Amino acid sequence: MGRLRIYARQPSRTTSRALVPHDRMPLVAHRNARHSYSSNPYGRIRQSGRCRVIANQAYRLPEVGAIDRSRSLTFMFDGRAYGGFAGDTLTSALIANGVRLIGRSFKYHRPRGIFTSGPEEPNALVELGAGARREPNTKATTIELFDGLVAASQNRWPSLRIDLGAINSLLAPFIGAGFYYKTLMWPASFWETIYEPLIRRSAGLGRAAEGPDPDNYEKAHAFCDLLVIGSGPAGLMSALIGARAGARVILCEEDFAIGGRLLAEKHEIDGQEGRVWAAQTEARLTELQNVRIFRRTSVFGVYDGGTYGALERVTDHLRESTPHQARQRLWKIVARHVVLATGAVERHIVFGGNDKPGVMLASAARTYVNRFAALPGRHIAIFTCCDDGWKTAADFATAGATVVAVIDVRREISRAFARVAERIGARLVTGGRVVGTRGGRSLRSIDVIGADGQAVRFEVDCLGVSGGWNPTIDLTCHHGSKPRWSDDQHAYIADKLPPGLSIAGAAAGALSLPAALLSGAKVGHEAIHTLGFIARFPDLPRTDEDPARLNPFWHVRGSRGKAFVDLQNDVTVTDIEIAFREGFRSVEHLKRYTTLGMGTDQGKAGNVSGYAIMADLTGSSITVTGTTIYRPPHVPIAISAFAGHHRGKNFRPTRLTPSHRWAAEHGAIFVETGPWLRAQYFPKFGETDWLTTISREVTAVRTAVGVCDVSTLGKIEIQGTDAGTFLDRIYINTFSTLLPGKTRYGVMLREDGLVMDDGTTARLAADRYVMSTTTANAGLIMQHLEFCHQVLWPTLDVQLASISETWAQFSVAGPCSRATLAKLVDPPFNIANERFPHLSVASLTVCGGVPARLFRLSFSGELAYELAVPANYGDGVIRVIMSAGAEFGIEPYGTEALGVMRIEKGHVAGNEITGQMTARDLGLGRLMSTKKDFIGRRMAERIAFHDPNRPCVVGFRPTNRSARLQAGAHFVPCGAAPTAANDEGFMSSVAFSPSLGHWIGRGFLQRGPERIGGRVRAYDPVRATDVEVEICNPVFIDPEGGRLRA
Amino acid sequence: MFGRKYSALSVAWHATTGNRYLTPVWRDPEPRDRYDVVVIGGGGHGLATAYYLAKEHGAKSVAVLERAWIGFGNAGRNTTIIRSNYLLPGNLPFYEWSMKLWESLEGELNYNAMVSQRGVLNLYHSDPQRDAFARRGNAMRLHGVDAELLDRNQLQKFAPFLNFDDARFPIQGGLLQRRGGTARHDAVVWGYARAADGSGVDIIQRCEVTGIRTEAGRVVGVETSRGFIRAPKVGIAVAGNSSRLAAMVGLRLPIETHVIQGFVTEPVKPLIPGVITFGAGHFYISQSDKGGLVFGGDLDGYNSYASRGNLPTAEDVCEGGIAILPLIGRIRVLRIWGGMMDMTMDGSPIIDRAPIKGLYLNAGWCYGGFKATPASGWCFAHLIARDELHPVAAHYRLDRFATGHLIDENGRGAQPNLH
């Protein structure tokens, strides 16, 4: 057969997705397909629109199906172009094109084809898209075909057809379940260098995207009375009842079409095709205002409080999303009641060679025929243990394929089936078993043994396997309950349901169509009644009989070749036997030892069979064996979808200070401090390093005046007649005695007696305080105060309000700060030292009427003020301050200079309040009042807190003044070995002091205060420094405090 | 033919004999009436304890009682990180001893637990954070533990795939412990079980302890779902269930049980070499040998014995992931699960005598007890056998909350959900 060429529509805008065949086109299954009839009328598709498509689609059936033949699509698989139709999935289109070989298995790299038609697919995994949009491990069965789709096979090298990894198959006897636990240990160093890298490289299936995910993701919330999950016959009935009763209904369907199994079966409902009934029902629902239908939406998790997680694939089926459109939307649906109508997944029968491309679930095979008009094979056999397999035989015959044989493991089958076999000309083998398969990259024949022990070989290119149905009940287990085996239904069924959830249709074991419709109606009706709606029990639609008898059959003993239980992870019956022999018999051990069910199909395809085989081996019933725990998500969900908008710079909100714009205009370098972006320093033209800039800023403050935005500090307004009492209990020192118009530095402890925060609190009036906290703890302290007030002392007359964002606050510091501010304050306010001394506070107006608060506080140690104005005046006021200070040489300064000056002045800073320090460690022990009770007082009495050996704060300077200090260095006695036993503390902050001309530091040293004048080593091996330092008073500048009172 | 010893040869032999001669990795014995020591909890810690009791202390009659299946608790749910990059002197010697035991575990147990020292990296984003990591790294070095402080350039070479371009909290460098890494959690459980069993320990599964019987202030045995079992010494190693077990003897522990969620994605080809921790975003990640990204983050925040979490935390964790690793966005999460965390008031464990004679406590491992498994077993066995604290675990005393000798690595105080 000749090579195909497709001339794809060249998109007008992009070239990156143009369909140009690769230079090196890997061979695809066509060459290999043994039954390719080019006489098929659909072998050629007429030109449609602008698109000149010549596709053979040799396995496309005429007329039938739910595909839109007026819209032909082209797509690429492994570098080769193919045609399909709207309404196809990637697999149905590949089947229509006769492509059999889709991927390679995880461990043995066996050739694999298409096994299912849904999210339970273990084999047909592809890399979808390319570059930064590449999505590995995508189940081709769930990919809705679109024009220009590009997919590639994965986990093979050098090509899909010729994969060297297949050599693993030869090693199989040695690398069965658990082999790596027993080997690869010698010599130990080889693990990281040789064995593990080899394992890692050969594992892993597909390749991740090449760059950051370029798409958008959204989050949304929805609320409803009734959430119906699944739009098969049962789900539609429930939705219909809820909708008609006036309930707010949400119907979620993960497929792109509504109807569930109705789309795939040849049922009749009320005299018309099931598919048509589904479409009409959908239309009826759509008309109602109280109904929302979410297609392409998988409900993936059941959480507390009636919350359901759902993922809507908004644009995955489009060639391109518009720039701001979300690719996927994560819904949190809060529902009063839920009807779970998620149907069932057919299970397979395990036999040797059951993984050959061409072996597939019988229900999937007929889905391809009935829904997609794609013929998985021309010569098909059915291997079944239940009535259901017969439907596939009948539907294939109707579609014009040859049904070579039906192998039913049951010795006795109904006469009706025997007649079917006769009618369609299929060999009927009752009591039969498939014991082997032949074919390389696709199925060629099967070996069957009949009840009489006679072996027959059938030449087939497709084998439909039907082992009964597993209800899809994972979601019922998300609250921790496990399903229970039902001997009536021969399946695991839901046991304890999450509150507010009921279950209908095939998911509840109602496998036949009439039963499913009835179940949907009943469960929906009950649900709607519990919700308080009034609904009439509906007339049930008329349907045909739908036999669903089953004789569970799991595994053909003694079949030839590897018999796969979990196709994706290559777990064979032999592996389960190994697990059994070695004692890994509980399902949890079985799973972990063999990796059964740990693939991307989440065990949907093979788990139950694995449990049954283990039950068989242990001789216990499958009831006792049980299942592993089902966990969310019910289908795999992209990490991006969980993250939504919170990525890149939007990972967390960014808070900007009121003077941000002004600072940016003045060339500030900003730094992230918690949520804030603060000006770190303001380099001037010609300044080449930060040290120069910062030293200039410090010098400006120490000699003239500087201004710094300190709005990020937490500010909490505390009002009420008991405000003073409240603060006395919060702080270790006393605030009720503070005079109105004054501020005081305070320290607070946690309940456990360790320092929580520090800051100044001002008393504005008898019943009114304003507290400042550190920037980092602003939220925490507000929370703490609220807790104390609401829980501990609710009777106190106190009101709290966070005003951190209400006020912009500027520190104006330096000898000329008073002169600068004097130009701003409105008369009659008098800023003179006598009228407004150190630690004063006042409410006033500035700049001709702007309300303000002025604090005389100093962090730098200089004469300094903090001026607070309403936040929206912040930008204006900093500009006024700058121009007022211009004549004195004012300079703005950032967080770095702020830090340098507080170290010079010996103040505690945030990074020293580590939550591990006592007040005494921080040199603040003397503030602890002995006259009153306060939070943390009792716990601070614990013996360890008074250990005289606890490291306490002291200052340090390098003995060799030109040496640099590093925060994080540990102190070791001079001349002693740097060992843990000699570890005496650590350096907490360092700075180059422009005022002193050398590096200075603060740190915690055992018996530090007693050792002032001595020396110690600051040992910092991670940065390879080791500096001898002198222990000194931590206040380096103006220890008497003359300057700030000036 | 090859006895119980695993070797390349024995594997080959079993392969050629169709695995017919394989035997259970550990026996499934009926419980006896009495043992010298009963260890409650068949997690990593319980099994390791039993193993070292037999191996190091010659204990002859030891049983591990597990209510479900060994490894069914946190031992089989954790994200498998092993490291000894601690800050405080109460922790460092213990975790470093554990690391040393990890390094020789395969030889010790004749079982490949896939201890893989691919490195553990903690990211920093600011100067103060860098200095805090320097402090920690220096503490490690003083204790003889390996530590490197990487600056941005070094980090870019080490982990070029991190978000160096537009991270909300710019990545400036990291603290790297190259000897840190991961181990295969189930294999640790099975390896200890096999070795303990081989040393005569009875591992009894589906045996729930329902009561602890005491007489005159001493332990005499345990009530179980399979009957009363007499034992003069009983060790509790039940992680998230510690407070429940302690309550059986009227003991209230300084422990709250919280839920933490773990995540694994579909397998992909190798992407992330070692373990990366993004503390500022409450996120950490590694990639398993199978190819799945294994990650996690914060506790859900509320007390729970439910072993499952909720959506907000899952979202939060994934946000942290995308923030530093934007290229993992399209990789799909395959499974999210929860485990019960025994959170203490200072975030550090307890290995000590209970106030009842003959009763010993091994608890409070929070979300970090996997890496402790070998040393925890070692020290707990020492405590049970000799009735004295092991020197490297000497700080893990129960009375430290009363005396204030807290071991609070991150200074969060007595608020367990913040540790």
Ligand SMILES: Cc1cc2nc3c(=O)[nH]c(=O)nc-3n(C[C@H](O)[C@H](O)[C@H](O)COP(=O)(O)OP(=O)(O)OC[C@H]3O[C@@H](n4cnc5c(N)ncnc54)[C@H](O)[C@@H]3O)c2cc1C
């Ligand atoms: C999601 C997650 C991620 C984690 N990540 C890490 C990590 O990366 N690194 C790390 O070091 N640690 C991590 N941990 C923590 C670690 O798993 C635990 O601290 C550790 O496993 C606890 O010790 P264990 O193995 O003995 O506990 P478990 O395995 O929980 O053992 C306790 C056992 O006691 C049994 N038991 C309970 N009650 C009874 C009873 N009444 N009778 C009999 N038996 C009983 C339980 O069934 C259980 O098997 C993580 C935990 C979780 C959940």
